[in-house]
Amino acid sequence: MSQTEIAPEPFVGQFKGQRTHLFLLLGRGLLLLVPTIGIYRFWLLTQKRRFLWSRTFFGGEPLEYTGTAREILFGFLFALAVFVPVYGVFAYLTTQDELVAGIGSAVMGLFLLLLTGFASFRSRRFRLTRTLWRGIRFHQTGSAWKYAFMRFGWFILVTLTAGLAFPFMAAHLFRYRFNHTWYGTQRLKSVASWRHIAGPFYLFWVLFVVLAVAFLVVIGAAIAEPDAGAVLVSVATLLFFVFLGLAYSVIASRERSRFVSSISIGDTGVRLRLRARSLIGMYVLFAIVLTITAVVISLAMGAAAAGFFVSLQAELPNMSFETVMQALGPGALFLAIGAYLAFLAIFAILTDLFLALSYWKLVAANIELTNPSALDNVRAEGEEAPSFGEGLVDAFGGGAY
Amino acid sequence: MADIRARLHDGEVARTRQVIVEVAGSSPETGTLIIRDQASAEVYARWPRHALFAVTASKTLLRIGTTTGAHQNARLTIEGAADVAALFDTLPTLAAKQKANRAAQGRMLVIATAALGSVIAAFVFGVPLISRQIVALIPTAWERDFGDRIVGQAEEFFAQGSGTLERCDPRPGSEANRAIARFVAAATAGVDTGIDIRVDVVRNPVPNAFALPGGQVYYFSSLLEASSNSNAFAGVLAHEIGHAIERHGMEQVVATAGTGLLVGLVVGDVFGISPALFVGQQLINTRFSRDHELAADQFALGVAQRLEFDAGAMATVLQAVAADDVASRAMSLIATHPLTDEREAVLAAGVGPDLAGKTFFTPNEWTAIQLMCSPDQLGTRQNTNISGPNSEGQNQRDVTRKSSKTLPAPGTGKGSKTGR
Structure with missing residues (x-):
């Protein structure tokens, strides 16, 4: 049972969910998206969160997600009130001359970038205030607009410095998020610093520049010698992507580990040890599963198409495009749309199963809460926040947990 | 226990x-x-x-x-x-509560779906009506400016493709252009819309004709060659003038914006670039343009009645326009085939027997028009126009759509490509 009263040792995170369970949930949900014209996505998102939260345990006690689909649906409707006018402005701009349309669209794009910062902060507040652990809910203070402007300014600075400012941005925004996060009456504190990730980040930044130059040299050589060049460019491109994946995994794992470990909840410390090789393993597995699925689907579709054309074989050489389409019938278009939707669904399922779930598991299972008994006296505080931010995120096409 | x-x-x-x-x-x-x-x-x-x-x-x-x-x-x-x-x-109530909760969720889902279904229905049926109202509020001068602003895009589009929008005969005083101007004046006589119709016969190997917002009508040389007689030419021209006068191009622009929002709402990605958005939009817009084609046909028939020529020949030339890009032909399987039957019926019913054999253009005029794009007309470029200032244009996407859907084949007469 619970070690709350007696255990001085840390709480170790556990994830007890089954991938097959999530698979069934997703499959059912994606099928229901069709008859509900997409409305079911709010229910599906809620179910996914319930699944992830309820199977994540700290000190033997699970998280609980208390949000409902209805809330997210209403949040989306509110968000529409913002997006309809914005959309109207965009539609109007497309009818203007190129200069006005270009400047207008750029300004609107920047506004939307600002709005995504606002939305992500508000959405985070929604999720926190609907997360219970040991009967106490989390909440978030701080200003979403302030966060949005800070993030916006950092994006511009990172762009202007060709990425060099990234560690500062990441640490600053992380601190802002977690210093405004509360577990009941207990405020969280983060001392995340750019130094935590400076080492690997700047190392890979320099390597990136060197490799990019080398890559350009290879392409130059390939243009000079077209025969051997094609192979050379393919190999170089492949290596370059492998390098990017490697760099991302190392930096992201370091960032997550150090930043999360910089958090304290009163006298309770948080420790996360996320290894780069775990992330790499996750991406490799995803790539393998994706490849296998793609091959199987291609073979199946190829066989179906071959079957169809064999059935037409005798007449095929004499048939125009129209008659072939006629032979397929109007069903062909619906079939194509169906196949397209099925493809999207399969990709979504694989992403959820082998990236989102795997990542969640990795983080959950590698978190430790040191001196957890300090949390025993935390009292309830904070109310459920409105779902407007969730609605905005949905309208942006995001589907984050 | x-x-x-x-x-x-x-x-x-x-x-x-x-x-x-x-x-x-x-x-x-x-x-x-x-x-x-x-x-x-x-x-x-x-x-x-x-x-x-x-x-x-x-x-x-x-x-x-x-x-x-x-x-x-x-x-x-x-x-x-x-x-x-x-x-x-x-505690049997625990299970009962769970069941009740699930039922409540189910009801909520059904209601939400029904609501969305009504919104979609309202869009599908309402967007044509509303866009007509909205377009009525747009000043015609603004519509013409809109056309002017993107004329470059239209020309660029055709420059990349198979031809140009180069006028076959730029002299406004030539017999052919005077004949066309006479037709435009007669066809639009008594129609007060504020839209200034300009017709250009342009050198282009694609058999096509289309109207842009603001009143510019293009008739491609290749379609002219395929026009078996002067009534076919006059009928198609009247059809395009109908599009221009009833401002169908503007309505499409407004409707496209509206349906884009709707599909974004359904997919949950208002600014999405997802192909689902494109497909959905196409499906809705296709239905919309069907109404436009019917309206333009009816306008053409009205003109034929008034000017007393036999528009029945129009159907034969429409065949030539059928050849078009793959995507729109695939789309036409669900959208425009029923349309062609419907339009065929309208066309057949609209051509009165008393008009049989009557023409608008005199034989001399028709000969001149047929010779407009013959090689000896090359090289006489002047920056003039037939019946108005040179201001035309529409955005690229609309050009492709118009060019593929303006005149689908009714499936009668010789040389049918659709096999229906």
């Missing part, structure tokens, strides 16, 4: 309390769940049985909350298959 061991979080403090749960009272309405400390037997809470609900329920783990307590986040956790089963048996 035996007491059940559980953990209590009272929703006020994060501390975990080891408790014993006892069900008191036999009725679900009046009974209570008494929760006491395992060691001291002190009563922490009494939860009315009717207010209990299951937060999570598996065979080995049951979490219960209550809707009446001071703290809505209070939770009781029971672990172990035997205890879970025992409590579930004693």
Whole structure:
């Protein structure tokens, strides 16, 4: 049972969910998206969160997600009130001359970038205030607009410095998020610093520049010698992507580990040890599963198409495009749309199963809460926040947990 | 029943309390769940049985909350298959609540879907109506400016493709251009729309004709070659003038914006670049343009009645326009085939027998028009126009769509490509 009263040792995170369970949930949900014209996505998102939260345990006690689909649906409707006018402005701009349309669209794009910062902060507040652990809910203070402007300014600075400012941005925004996060009456504190990730980040930044130059040299050589060049460019491109994946995994794992470990909840410390090789393993597995699925689907579709054309074989050489389409019938278009939707669904399922779930598991299972008994006296505080931010995120096409 | 061991979080403090749960009272309405400390037997809470609900329920783990307590986040956790089963048996309302909750969710889902369905229906049927109202509010001068602003795009588009928008005969005083101007004036006589119709016959190997917002009509040389007689030419021209006068191009622009928003709403990606958005938009717009084609046909028939020529020949030349890009032909399978039958019926009914054999253009005029794009007309470029200032244009996407859908084949007459 619970070690709350007696255990001085840390709480170790556990994830007890089954991938097959999530698979069934997703499959059912994606099928229901069709008859509900997409409305079911709010229910599906809620179910996914319930699944992830309820199977994540700290000190033997699970998280609980208390949000409902209805809330997210209403949040989306509110968000529409913002997006309809914005959309109207965009539609109007497309009818203007190129200069006005270009400047207008750029300004609107920047506004939307600002709005995504606002939305992500508000959405985070929604999720926190609907997360219970040991009967106490989390909440978030701080200003979403302030966060949005800070993030916006950092994006511009990172762009202007060709990425060099990234560690500062990441640490600053992380601190802002977690210093405004509360577990009941207990405020969280983060001392995340750019130094935590400076080492690997700047190392890979320099390597990136060197490799990019080398890559350009290879392409130059390939243009000079077209025969051997094609192979050379393919190999170089492949290596370059492998390098990017490697760099991302190392930096992201370091960032997550150090930043999360910089958090304290009163006298309770948080420790996360996320290894780069775990992330790499996750991406490799995803790539393998994706490849296998793609091959199987291609073979199946190829066989179906071959079957169809064999059935037409005798007449095929004499048939125009129209008659072939006629032979397929109007069903062909619906079939194509169906196949397209099925493809999207399969990709979504694989992403959820082998990236989102795997990542969640990795983080959950590698978190430790040191001196957890300090949390025993935390009292309830904070109310459920409105779902407007969730609605905005949905309208942006995001589907984050 | 035996007491059940559980953990209590009272929703006020994060501390975990080891408790014993006892069900008191036999009725679900009046009974209570008494929760006491395992060691001291002190009563922490009494939860009315009717207010209990299951937060999570598996065979080995049951979490219960209550809707009446001071703290809505209070939770009781029971672990172990035997205890879970025992409590579930004693508290039948838990399962009933879960069922009721699921039913409520289902109702909500049905209502939301029905609401969205109505919104879609309102869009599909309302967008044509509303866009007509909106277009009525747009000044015609603005529409012409809109056309002017993007004329470059239209020309670029055709420059990349198979031809240009170069006029065959730029001299406004030539016999052919005067004949066309005479037709335009006659066709639009008495029609007060503020749209200034300009017709250009342009050198282009694609058999096509289309109208842009602001009144510019293009008739491609290749379609002219395919026009078997002057009535076919006049009929198609009247059809395009109908599009221009009724401002169908503008309506398409407005409708495209509207349907884009709708599809974004359904897919949950208002600014999405997802192909689903494109497909959905196409499906809705196709239905919309069907109405436009019918309206333009009816306009053409009206002109034919008024100017007394036999527009029946129009159907034959429409065949030539059918050859077009792959995507639109695939789309036409669900959209424009029913349309062609419908239009065929309209065209057949609209051509009165009394007009048989009558023409608008004189034989000399028709000969001149046919010779407009012959090689000896090359090289006489002047920046003039037939019946108005040179201002035309539409955005690229609309050009492609118009060019593919303006004149689908009715499927009658010689040289049918559709095989229907």
